[in-house]
Amino acid sequence: MIPIRDQLQSRHYPIVNMALIIINVGLFLLQLTQTNNIEAFIFTYGLVPARYSSPEISSHFTLFEQTIPLISFMFLHGSFWHLLGNMWSLYIFGDNVEDHFGSFKYLVFYLLCGWVSALTHLYFNWESQIPTIGASGAIAGVMGAYLLLYPRSRILTFIPIFFIPYFIEVPALFFLGIWFVFQFLYASVSDSQMGGVAWWAHIGGFLAGMALTKLISFIPDFGLSERMSHERTKTPRLQVVRPAPPTEDLDLHGSIAITPREATSGVKKMITIIRDRARKLINVTIPPGVKAGTRLRLAGMGRKGGEREQGDFFLEILIRGD
Numbered sequence: 001m002i003p004i005r006d007q008l009q010s011r012h013y014p015i016v017n018m019a020l021i022i023i024n025v026g027l028f029l030l031q032l033t034q035t036n037n038i039e040a041f042i043f044t045y046g047l048v049p050a051r052y053s054s055p056e057i058s059s060h061f062t063l064f065e066q067t068i069p070l071i072s073f074m075f076l077h078g079s080f081w082h083l084l085g086n087m088w089s090l091y092i093f094g095d096n097v098e099d100h101f102g103s104f105k106y107l108v109f110y111l112l113c114g115w116v117s118a119l120t121h122l123y124f125n126w127e128s129q130i131p132t133i134g135a136s137g138a139i140a141g142v143m144g145a146y147l148l149l150y151p152r153s154r155i156l157t158f159i160p161i162f163f164i165p166y167f168i169e170v171p172a173l174f175f176l177g178i179w180f181v182f183q184f185l186y187a188s189v190s191d192s193q194m195g196g197v198a199w200w201a202h203i204g205g206f207l208a209g210m211a212l213t214k215l216i217s218f219i220p221d222f223g224l225s226e227r228m229s230h231e232r233t234k235t236p237r238l239q240v241v242r243p244a245p246p247t248e249d250l251d252l253h254g255s256i257a258i259t260p261r262e263a264t265s266g267v268k269k270m271i272t273i274i275r276d277r278a279r280k281l282i283n284v285t286i287p288p289g290v291k292a293g294t295r296l297r298l299a300g301m302g303r304k305g306g307e308r309e310q311g312d313f314f315l316e317i318l319i320r321g322d
Contacts, residue, residue, distance in 0.1 A: 001157045001158070001159055001178070002157065002158040003088075003089065003092050003175065004155075004158055004167070005156050006154070007240065010095040010096050011099055012099055012231050012232060013230045014094060014098045014103075015098075015103055015228055017094035020135075024075055024086070024135055025087065027076060028076070028083050042076070042131045042133060043131050045072040045133075046133040047073035048069070048128070048130070048131045049125045049127060050128060051066065051069070053127050057129075070115060070118055071114075073118065073131075073132060073133050074117075074118070074134065074135050086136055089142075089143065090139050093139075093146045094139075094142050097109075097142050100149050101225075102221060102224075102228075104222070104225045105219055105221055105225060108219055110138050110141070112141075112212055113138045113140070113141025113142065113205045113209050114137055114141070116141070117136075117141070117198075117201040117202070117204045117205035117208065120137075120201055120203065120204025120205070121201040134198070137202060137204065138205055139205070140201075140202045140203075140206040140209065141209030141212070143176050144180075144205070144207065144208070144213070145209045145212070146172060147172060149213065151171065152173070154169040154170065154171060155169065155171075157170050180206055183202045184199075187199030187200050187203055232259065233259055235262065235269075238269070238270045238271070238272070239269060239270075239271050240274065241254040241256060241272065241273050242274050243274070250302050250303045250309060250310065250312075251311040251313070252273075252301070254273070254316070255316040255318050256269065256271060256286075256315055256317060256318065257319075258317065259319070259320050260320070263289070263291070263317070264288060264289065265288055266288030266289075267286050268286070269283070270282070270283055273298075273301060280301065282301070284298070286317065291317070293316065293317065294316070295317070296314070297313075298312060298313040298314070298315060301313035
């Protein structure tokens with residue numbers, strides 16, 4: 001299952017989440033310059049359990065050199081696809097978690113999840129000499145927090161079935177629950193001495209994310225999140241509109257959210273209307289100066305009746321902050 005997007009948009013611009021993505025991409029580009037020195041680079045800045053468990057190996061490193069991999073390992077990646085998968089998951093789930101915690105606490109939360117994932121990996125692979133890199137453990141923590149905070153959010157998921165692309169919206173509780181179960185199953189059968197995915201780091205990060213979601217409120221913020229936050233000036237260009245519970249009336253009713261700035265200047269949106277299990281993608285122009293509660297009439301977009309009967313769809317305007 002590959003997540004495509006979730007149905008929630010954060011109220012504030014996820015400045016820390018985007019900064020983390022930019023840093024990960026930038027350091028991956030730095031890795032690409034280490035063509036002739038890549039193995040030494042990964043061994044130096046990746047997480048190698050034997051560097052802590054073996055006195056013969058650890059004696060070759062200073063305290064600083066032993067400490068820096070506990071941070072740097074979560075910003076390095078083994079391949080473009082490794083980077084893409086991690087950053088895509090962080091992009092989908094991270095903005096809402098940052099919106100809930102605030103930017104400063106989200107940064108602390110992210111790093112703590114990464115460190116717990118590192119300690120979990122060390123515990124289960126104590127004598128391994130294989131470097132581990134990747135943001136997966138920290139991102140697993142973000143996913144664990146998302147599970148607790150937004151269990152009913154729906155995730156548009158891509159499922160390839162016999163080479164046929166199939167898209168389905170599933171609750172976050174189901175998607176992330178299945179993801180965690182698979183991490184545990186893979187970890188149970190994996191060999192710690194073989195290279196590959198650090199499954200236990202994923203599990204440790206995910207559980208840390210769930211635990212820290214309950215504890216993060218005790219971390220002082222010092223007003224930093226408020227100073228770092230910037231409210232979004234736009235809502236998503238593409239929105240999914242689900243009509244109100246069906247009645248015998250052929251007319252359908254739904255709503256679309258816009259920001260005060262969009263209400264003032266007017267905006268064009270693409271909406272997907274879900275109607276009798278069918279989907280219809282249309283363009284909607286919202287005129288400037290529109291007020292909250294205004295209803296736009298989409299002629300002929302309602303439920304079909306007899307041969308010539310066709311209802312309308314009434315789209316109510318919701319303005320954030322009203």
